[in-house]
Amino acid sequence: MVIGMSPDFPDARFQGDAGQLVFAQCGVSVMELNAELEARNLALPTSGASNGQTIGGAISTGTHGSAHAVGAMQDFIAGLHMVAEGGRHYWIERASQPVVGQPFYELLGAELK
Incomplete structure (x- = not known):
């Protein structure tokens, strides 16, 4: 898990704080993520009751x-790195809310979708 992002990676149109972006593997538990965030005085806006779930x-x-007015965990996902059939890698994010630039998804060996 990586919290924060190098200034070289966010898209120029990204509106948020790159220091608060989290790149976590889908098998990381919500409890593990919360512990890492807490150590940096950060927190998830919402999560399930037990914290035993994995992020994925x-x-x-x-x-x-x-x-009620905050949203669910999936509402806070800014992008996904997916590995597909044949080992193809994709970085998926909303075109209307770009997060990372080409240097980031190329580092992953991924194609932007």
Whole structure:
């Protein structure tokens, strides 16, 4: 897991704080992520009750917290690195909310989608 991003990686149009971007593997548990965030005085805006889920499981099943107006965990995913059939790599993010630039997804060996 990496918290924060080199100034070379965010897209010039990125509106957020690159120091608060998190690049985590899907098998990391919400508990592990929360511990790393807490050590940096950060926190997830919402998460499930037990923290026992993995990040991949929580976002794929719609895990949510009790804060009605905040949104669910998947609402805070800015991009995904996917490995597809044949070992092809893709970086997937919203075209309307770019997060990373070409140097980042090329470092991953990924194609932007």
